[in-house]
Structure formats: structure tokens, C-alpha cells
Amino acid sequence: MEIKTxxxxxxxxxxxxxxxxYAFLKLRANFVHKRRETALSTFPDAAAAxxxxxxxxxxxxxxxxxxxxxxxxxxxxxxxxxxWARNAKEANEYIVQLAKERGIEYVTKGKSMVxxxxxxxxxxxxxxxxxxxxxxxxxxxxxLHLPPFHIVGPAINISVEKVRDLxxxxxxxKEPTLDPAQLGYAAxxxxxxxxxxxxxxxxxxxxxxxxxxxxxxxxxxxxxxxxKSSPRTQVSVMSLEKVVPNLEDALHLVRLLxxxxxxxxxxxxxxxxxxxxxxxxxxxxxxxxxxxxxxxRSKIYQxxxxxxxxxxxxxxxxxxxxxxxxxxxxxxxxxxxxxxxGQVLNPLLLGLERTQDLYRATTLCGACKGVCPxxxxxxxxxxxxxxxxxxxxxxxxxxxxxxxxxxxxxxxTWAVTRPWLWNWGVRTVRPFINKEVHEGVLRKVQGxxxxxxxxxxxPAMAEKTFHDRWRETQESQGRTQEAGGxx
Amino acid sequence: MEVISLFIxxxxxxxxxxVGEATVSLLRRxxxxxxxxxxxxCCGQPAINAGxxxxxxxAAKHFIRVFGEDxxxxxxxxxxxxxxKHHYPELLAEEPEWRRRAEELSLRIYELSQYLVDIRKxxxxxxxxxxxxxxxxxxxxxxxxxxxxxxxxxxKAVKGAxxxxxxxxxxxxxxxxxxxxxxxxxxxxMVRDKVEDYLSSGADLLLVSxxxxxxxxxxxxxxxxxxxxxMHLASFLAKNQGR
Numbered sequence: 001m002e003i004k005t006x007x008x009x010x011x012x013x014x015x016x017x018x019x020x021x022y023a024f025l026k027l028r029a030n031f032v033h034k035r036r037e038t039a040l041s042t043f044p045d046a047a048a049a050x051x052x053x054x055x056x057x058x059x060x061x062x063x064x065x066x067x068x069x070x071x072x073x074x075x076x077x078x079x080x081x082x083x084w085a086r087n088a089k090e091a092n093e094y095i096v097q098l099a100k101e102r103g104i105e106y107v108t109k110g111k112s113m114v115x116x117x118x119x120x121x122x123x124x125x126x127x128x129x130x131x132x133x134x135x136x137x138x139x140x141x142x143x144l145h146l147p148p149f150h151i152v153g154p155a156i157n158i159s160v161e162k163v164r165d166l167x168x169x170x171x172x173x174k175e176p177t178l179d180p181a182q183l184g185y186a187a188x189x190x191x192x193x194x195x196x197x198x199x200x201x202x203x204x205x206x207x208x209x210x211x212x213x214x215x216x217x218x219x220x221x222x223x224x225x226x227x228k229s230s231p232r233t234q235v236s237v238m239s240l241e242k243v244v245p246n247l248e249d250a251l252h253l254v255r256l257l258x259x260x261x262x263x264x265x266x267x268x269x270x271x272x273x274x275x276x277x278x279x280x281x282x283x284x285x286x287x288x289x290x291x292x293x294x295x296x297r298s299k300i301y302q303x304x305x306x307x308x309x310x311x312x313x314x315x316x317x318x319x320x321x322x323x324x325x326x327x328x329x330x331x332x333x334x335x336x337x338x339x340x341x342g343q344v345l346n347p348l349l350l351g352l353e354r355t356q357d358l359y360r361a362t363t364l365c366g367a368c369k370g371v372c373p374x375x376x377x378x379x380x381x382x383x384x385x386x387x388x389x390x391x392x393x394x395x396x397x398x399x400x401x402x403x404x405x406x407x408x409x410x411x412x413t414w415a416v417t418r419p420w421l422w423n424w425g426v427r428t429v430r431p432f433i434n435k436e437v438h439e440g441v442l443r444k445v446q447g448x449x450x451x452x453x454x455x456x457x458x459p460a461m462a463e464k465t466f467h468d469r470w471r472e473t474q475e476s477q478g479r480t481q482e483a484g485g486x487x
Numbered sequence: 488m489e490v491i492s493l494f495i496x497x498x499x500x501x502x503x504x505x506v507g508e509a510t511v512s513l514l515r516r517x518x519x520x521x522x523x524x525x526x527x528x529c530c531g532q533p534a535i536n537a538g539x540x541x542x543x544x545x546a547a548k549h550f551i552r553v554f555g556e557d558x559x560x561x562x563x564x565x566x567x568x569x570x571x572k573h574h575y576p577e578l579l580a581e582e583p584e585w586r587r588r589a590e591e592l593s594l595r596i597y598e599l600s601q602y603l604v605d606i607r608k609x610x611x612x613x614x615x616x617x618x619x620x621x622x623x624x625x626x627x628x629x630x631x632x633x634x635x636x637x638x639x640x641x642x643k644a645v646k647g648a649x650x651x652x653x654x655x656x657x658x659x660x661x662x663x664x665x666x667x668x669x670x671x672x673x674x675x676x677m678v679r680d681k682v683e684d685y686l687s688s689g690a691d692l693l694l695v696s697x698x699x700x701x702x703x704x705x706x707x708x709x710x711x712x713x714x715x716x717x718m719h720l721a722s723f724l725a726k727n728q729g730r
Binding site for chain 1 (some may be wrong): 495499500501502503504507508523525526527528529531533534535536537538539540542545546548575619626627630631657658659661662663664665666667668669670671672673674676677678679680702703705706707709710711
């Protein structure tokens with residue numbers, strides 16, 4: 001998919017101006033938030049369950065190389081094929097090749113963020129293989145040629161009227177209706193026909209189990225199960241961090257994933273695949289092919305702090321919790337992963353240079369960290385990425401900070417560690433800041449602060465700082481015993 | 488008499504000195520003797536937030552030199568306390584001696600309401616106020632320090648004051664330091680939401696315990712709803728005392 005991370009501010013502004021998207025985001029965030037809370041409360045101890053999830057993911061990342069090898073060994077023993085793709089190009093070429101060798105005209109796809117990351121649909125179509133998205137939301141945005149608005153609900157921002165018009169135009173909806181169930185039924189009829197004749201299905205993977213070689217998918221529509229069980233060839237694409245040690249761990253993550261994602265105790269469908277169809281079995285795919293995608297991750301893995309971003313289980317709880325996402329929605333983040341999870345993942349996968357806004361457009365409020373079942377410290381990572389820019393770390397394709405800013409912090413450090421200079425600085429800067437004071441407030445300050453003053457005032461800089469006031473009181477009262485100098 | 492060391496964040500020192508004075512008066516009324524180190528400057532948050540970790544480290548060391556021997560440090564800002572408490576040990580992780588000092592200090596530094604309620608076991612500071620008040624849960628006080636009940640208990644104990652509930656009280660007001668400067672559109676939309684929730688809460692006054700939120704919400708109110716006020720909890724508790 002096209003990378004638009006550099007257009008963050010522009011796209012965000014458009015979203016802010018759209019009253020419809022605004023009202024929707026507010027409504028939905030509250031709804032999802034409440035559902036999630038209710039679902040989590042079904043754990044005897046929700047906080048402990050979350051902490052346990054974080055521990056599982058932490059261990060999985062710490063042992064990643066070893067777990068992947070174990071997974072491969074067991075998957076091969078189960079009769080699956082495993083392909084390691086170093087990057088998007090290798091993954092796409094391999095999958096295109098699989099389709100070509102089998103004379104495939106079209107594939108059905110389950111919703112998968114990693115294939116969005118790879119741009120797999122575009123690669124397939126370029127080679128004459130049609131890719132049908134079969135998740136209802138993905139299906140809608142595919143027909144509309146839009147990116148996902150939310151990782152879990154990619155089309156949640158599309159109005160029902162728009163879906164009606166789209167279905168009339170694209171899938172022969174006969175009787176115009178605004179009934180979501182009827183619209184869903186129309187999509188189902190259309191897609192059932194695709195499933196009926198499909199020969200190759202491509203899905204993502206929610207969790208891969210090292211100990212058993214199992215692939216787990218969590219969904220509500222049954223389309224992933226169709227994509228995995230109907231065709232002769234099943235292709236499961238996973239980013240390499242999806243692996244966990246054993247089934248117990250995996251099942252705890254399923255519990256957490258469903259509750260944090262859609263506020264369900266369990267999703268409608270959970271499918272687990274180990275092997276292709278055995279000789280004595282009636283149905284199932286004849287070949288099971290696992291594509292393990294690196295795409296820059298093993299490089300990230302070398303950085304012990306940054307790699308913690310790979311704990312993410314794609315539940316999307318951070319999106320609904322994020323006060324910035326709730327204002328601007330998912331498009332501004334400009335790539336497969338949006339909201340706080342995208343803000344920690346995209347910079348690592350695409351490089352810092354072109355994702356600056358993602359880890360700067362945040363108030364560091366920590367709401368995301370608070371809800372994350374994988375224990376990711378998003379604000380901490382944002383600060384780490386910023387530090388990499390300052391240091392100009394090449395591995396992460398950092399962008400050096402402007403000279404003005406660097407000089408400012410050089411001066412600032414000088415002053416902060418020298419109280420006399422700090423106080424002198426305060427006195428020197430004050431007249432410039434306080435150029436136009438009205439009734440004790442600043443209504444406008446030129447320069448980089450202009451944006452603030454479009455809608456807000458600021459108290460003027462005090463003519464007497466607390467420091468001055470304290471000193472004066474001490475002097476006038478002669479109570480020097482309270483002055484307590486530094487040791 | 489209990490002696491505490493005042494940590495007055497630079498935002499308070501430079502723009503909101505009255506909040507610092509309110510903190511002093513409040514502490515004195517509760518039987519505490521505050522001392523103030525004139526050598527204090529800034530905790531280093533602007534530097535770490537901008538990615539200048541080396542520079543933030545220098546600020547941290549200066550802070551530890553100034554406050555390191557104090558038995559208790561109290562501040563009217565959760566964000567700055569969070570910086571000292573959580574970021575200093577992490578920043579100085581590779582310098583064992585400094586790290587030790589940072590970790591020790593982190594155990595002795597408190598946000599004002601946390602200090603009053605948890606350490607001093609005081610809820611009623613003898614203040615009174617006729618009307619309804621709402622409390623905005625500032626991000627770092629809430630999530631970095633886990634302080635939420637303490638300010639509310641102090642408010643509930645104020646004679647005549649009714650604490651009303653605020654929709655999305657724990658949602659960020661959109662300040663975020665440099666965020667508000669670099670992304671003013673998003674920030675503005677966030678503070679507008681916060682103010683709308685305040686207006687619809689029916690409260691006569693909004694209380695916060697964080698200088699940043701005070702700038703942001705206060706600045707927006709001043710410009711767009713001049714009749715409505717937001718106040719620092721310290722000012723609220725100090726101003727209406729002894730009536």
C-alpha cells in the first residue's frame with residue numbers, strides 16, 4: 001500500500017474539518033471503551049490478566065529467534081511448507097509465483113495487516129491475479145480504494161448510504177436498502193460465490209505456536225475460516241513476531257485479544273491449523289504454506305528497547321483509547337498500522353525520516369500504555385525515537401534535528417545547570433515574551449508559538465517569579481533560617 | 488515540625504508564581520515548614536521530550552545535587568514529579584552512583600495532593616467553597632503517579648463544595664508541551680472537547696493539579712468562555728481557607 005506518513009498534518013486537518021467523522025469517532029470511542037471494560041471485568045482479576053499477557057509477549061520477544069526455529073521445525077514436521085521472506089519484495093514474488101504455478105485466477109483474502117504492509121494485493125493484481133478481500137470492512141474499502149481507517153474495523157467510518165450506493169454499483173445489489181443486515185447479506189452472496197470456486201486462500205496469522213506449529217486466527221465473520229479451508233492451497237502470512245512458546249500462552253492471548261479488541265470474551269470464530277489435509281481426511285487444503293515476513297524486523301531486533309514494539313498483538317485497544325486518534329481517525333497515520341500501535345511500529349518499519357509526525361504528534365498522555373495487553377510503553381518508545389533523531393542513528397534512518405533546536409538545547413543545558421545564568425536568562429527573555437500583555441495575559445506571541453494563540457491565551461511571564469517572591473519575603477521577614485541552601 | 492523541600496517547576500516559577508505561593512500557604516496551614524532551594528531550575532522534561540537525553544541527564548544531575556539530601560520533596564505538578572521519579576533512574580541507568588541517588592530520590596518525592604493525603608493523612612484542609620466543582624484527571628498525575636483519589640478526597644472535604652462528575656475526566660486536554668505548539672489544530676480540538684465536557688458538567692469551577700493543563704484549559708477558557716474558570720487545586724484549597 002502507498003505510504004503517506006509524511007502527509008500526516010494535512011490529512012489530520014481534513015479529518016478535523018469533517019463534522020461527520022468527528023461525531024462518529026466520539027461516539028464509537030465511548031462505545032468501544034465501555035464494551036472493552038465490561039469484557040475485561042469478566043476476568044477474576046483484569047489487571048493480573050493484562051500483566052500476564054504482557055509477560056507472555058515479553059518472553060516471546062526475548063526468545064524470538066529460538067521460538068521461530070522451533071515453530072518452523074514443528075510446522076515442517078506437520079507437513080506445512082515454510083518460506084522466510086526477508087522483505088516485501090521477496091514475500092510478494094514468492095506468493096505471486098505460487099499463484100502462477102497453480103494457474104490461479106483469483107485468491108480470497110482474510111483481513112490481514114501484514115499483507116497491507118507488503119502491498120500484496122497490488123503485487124498480485126499486477127500479475128493478473130485478482131485478490132478478493134472477504135472481510136466485510138476490507139471488502140468495502142477495497143471497492144472504494146481506501147486505506148483502512150481502523151485496524152480492526154477498516155470501514156467503520158463509511159456511512160451505510162455510501163455502502164448501499166457502492167453495492168448497487170459494484171456487486172449488483174438489486175433492491176436499495178439501508179438495512180445493514182441486508183447489505184451484509186448481499187456481500188455474503190457475492191463472496192460465497194468466490195469461496196465456492198476459490199483455489200488459493202491467503203490470510204494473516206494472529207498467533208503462531210512454537211511448540212505445536214499451530215496457526216491461530218481470530219475473527220467474527222467466518223471468512224478467514226473459509227479462506228483457509230475451502231481452497232486447495234492455504235497461504236498464511238505472518239510477521240515474525242507473532243510466535244509464542246506454547247498453546248497455554250496462545251490461549252491466554254486469545255482471551256485478551258478478543259476482550260481488548262471487540263469487547264468479546266471470545267470471537268465468533270477461532271480457528272487453529274496445524275497440518276494440510278491428510279490422506280485419510282475428507283477436506284481441508286492440500287497444501288499449507290507459511291510465509292514468515294521479516295521486512296526489517298530482525299534489524300530492529302538488535303535494539304533491545306525498540307524491539308519491545310514488536311510485542312503488539314494488533315488488538316487495537318490503543319486506538320480507541322488515544323485522544324489524538326479520537327480526533328483525527330486512522331487515515332493520517334498513512335500506512336497499514338494506525339493509532340499508537342502504528343506510531344510505534346511504522347517508524348521502525350519505514351524508518352524515522354519519513355515518519356516524524358507519528359512519534360511527535362502525541363501528548364505522551366500514556367492512555368495507550370494503560371490499555372495495552374502486551375505491556376508496550378508507547379510514550380517511552382516515542383521518546384526513544386526522538387532521541388535517535390538527535391543522535392542521527394543511521395540504523396533507524398534518523399533525521400538530524402535542526403541546528404536552531406540543537407543550539408537552543410545547548411544553551412538551555414548551560415542555564416539549567418547554572419542557577420545564576422538561568423535567572424539572568426529569565427530576566428533577559430521576559431521583555432520579548434511579554435511584548436504585548438493585556439490584563440495579565442498574552443494573546444499573541446510571534447514565531448513558532450503562533451498556532452497556540454489562534455484559540456488560546458497564555459498567562460504573561462510573571463514580573464516577579466516565585467523565586468523572586470520567596471527571596472523578597474525571606475529578606476523582609478529576615479527568616480533566613482528557611483532559605484535552606486543546596487548541599 | 489515536619490520540614491519539606493519545595494520543588495517549584497519552572498512553569499509555575501515563571502508563569503504561575505501564585506500557584507507556588509498557594510502551595511506554600513497550604514503546606515504551612517497544615518503544619519508543615521516548607522524550605523526552598525534557590526538553586527532549582529528545570530527538571531529537564533523539555534529536553535527528554537525533544538529527544539535530548541544527554542542534556543536531560545545534565546538537568547537531572549543538577550536536580551539531584553540540589554534536592555538529593557532532602558528528606559521529602561513536594562511539588563504542585565505531577566508531570567515534573569513523574570519525570571524525577573520515573574525518568575531519572577532510567578536516564579542515569581548506566582552511571583551506578585547517580586542511578587542510586589536518583590532511585591533514592593524517587594522514593595522521597597511527592598505530588599502535593601499525594602503528599603497531603605498519603606503521607607500526612609490530611610483530607611480536610613479547612614477550606615470552604617459554595618458551589619459545584621469538577622476535577623480533570625491530568626495524564627501524568629493519573630498514569631505516571633497513579634494519583635486520582637487523593638485530589639478528589641481533598642475536594643470532597645472542602646466545606647460546601649460539591650464534586651460533580653466530569654465526562655471523560657481522564658482524557659488528555661491536549662497540552663502535551665511541544666505537541667500544542669507543533670500540532671495546534673489537533674490540540675485545539677482536544678481542549679475544545681475538554682471544555683465542552685466541563686461546560687456540560689454543570690460545575691462552577693474546574694480544578695486541575697497540573698500547570699500544563701492549567702495553561703491549556705485556562706488559555707482556551709480565557710479566550711472563548713471568559714466567564715468560566717479553571718484553577719489549580721493548590722490555589723483552590725489555599726484561597727478559600729479559614730472563612
